Amino acid sequence: MTERIVVVGAALLDDGRLLAARRSAPPELAGRWELPGGKVEPGERPEHALERELREELGVETEAVERVPGEWPLKDPYVLQVWTARLLPGSARPKPLQDHDELRWLTPAEVWDVDWLDQDVAAVRQVEARIDAGAR
Secondary structure, three states: OOOOEEEEEEEEEEOOEEEEEEEOOOOOOOOOEEOOEEEOOOOOOHHHHHHHHHHHHHOOOEEEEEEOOOOEEOOOOEEEEEEEEEEOOOOOOOOOOOOEEEEEEEOHHHHHHOOEOHHHHHHHHHHHHHHHOOOO
8 A cells, every 4th residue: 555645735714714825736636626735754743834835836934723623635646725814914915825725714604605626625624614613
């Protein structure tokens, strides 16, 4: 059995809104939306990977808050884990620096206005339930 590789996704929340990022690459994913994030490096804690990936992809300083229950299969051997996160005071506003060409802050009523990647849909449903319950 292949060792699974964790990919962390950020449910970056700000004032009850969720950040969605539109993929610009690879071609088969371009134009679809996702929770930003990336692979956990060997020896790295998932929360630290999330904060590093958001710094690299969006140019922001964040804090991972808590893991969203669940784990979602991606292309083997990858699995997606999602963490809620918040911008740290004084952080820049997110900008699409790597792998994305557009960002949108979605209110709870707008969460399904974007074409989420298939593998992110179940995770977004979990995040949506947390937003509805008043999670930050």
